[in-house]
Amino acid sequence: MKIKELRRKTTKELEELLKENRHKLGQLKFDLAAKKLKNIREIRGLRREIAQILTVLNKEKNGQKE
Numbered sequence: 001m002k003i004k005e006l007r008r009k010t011t012k013e014l015e016e017l018l019k020e021n022r023h024k025l026g027q028l029k030f031d032l033a034a035k036k037l038k039n040i041r042e043i044r045g046l047r048r049e050i051a052q053i054l055t056v057l058n059k060e061k062n063g064q065k066e
Contacts, residue, residue: 018053
């Protein structure tokens with residue numbers, strides 16, 4: 001998901017998306033340990049999306065605009 005799309009979402013939507021992505025990341029790490037994961041780049045992409053969501057949430061919390 002692009003950063004512009006994340007900025008349009010409400011705080012509640014971002015928190016829900018963050019929760020879902022963290023759950024997916026846990027599942028991917030579990031699958032990696034069990035050698036079921038074929039594309040390990042998914043983990044990198046998911047971690048990046050989580051970081052983007054956290055950045056948007058923190059900017060909203062601090063009242064910064066971008």
